[in-house]
Amino acid sequence: MEKDWDYIARLEKAIKQKYGDDAVQNPSKFWDEEKEKEYIEQLKELAKKQIDVDDRSEKIEIDGFLVNKKLVNKDNKNNCPICGTKVKLRDERIYLLRWQCCKTCYAQYVEFNWERWTEGWRPENVEKNT
Numbered sequence: 001m002e003k004d005w006d007y008i009a010r011l012e013k014a015i016k017q018k019y020g021d022d023a024v025q026n027p028s029k030f031w032d033e034e035k036e037k038e039y040i041e042q043l044k045e046l047a048k049k050q051i052d053v054d055d056r057s058e059k060i061e062i063d064g065f066l067v068n069k070k071l072v073n074k075d076n077k078n079n080c081p082i083c084g085t086k087v088k089l090r091d092e093r094i095y096l097l098r099w100q101c102c103k104t105c106y107a108q109y110v111e112f113n114w115e116r117w118t119e120g121w122r123p124e125n126v127e128k129n130t
């Protein structure tokens, strides 16, 4: 799992070089719809470029977005690890990849606390919608 997030981190580093420090360091400011689109496009492009030169771990495609297969393991592939909600929409899966939670949890726990979230804080005693 750690290795996979390294991969995402490398993609983010490349994005940071393109958009500047703000893009990654202050996602609450960055994370509007327009920027989100750009972000996703950049990730896609970078992922495509990187697939040939990156490690040998298997990649799968989610709506044109290549990710390490291990990142999307079968057990929790489409479930928010915070609230357990099944994520179906493409947009929401991007949240899952980027923030490791669904869009609802992002709005509730991450949007105004992204710094704490990035440091590894997670809400406790969240009722699972399974």
Ligand SMILES: [Zn+2]
Residues within 6 Å of the ligand: 080, 081, 082, 083, 084, 085, 101, 102, 103, 104, 105, 106
């Ligand atoms: Zn959730």
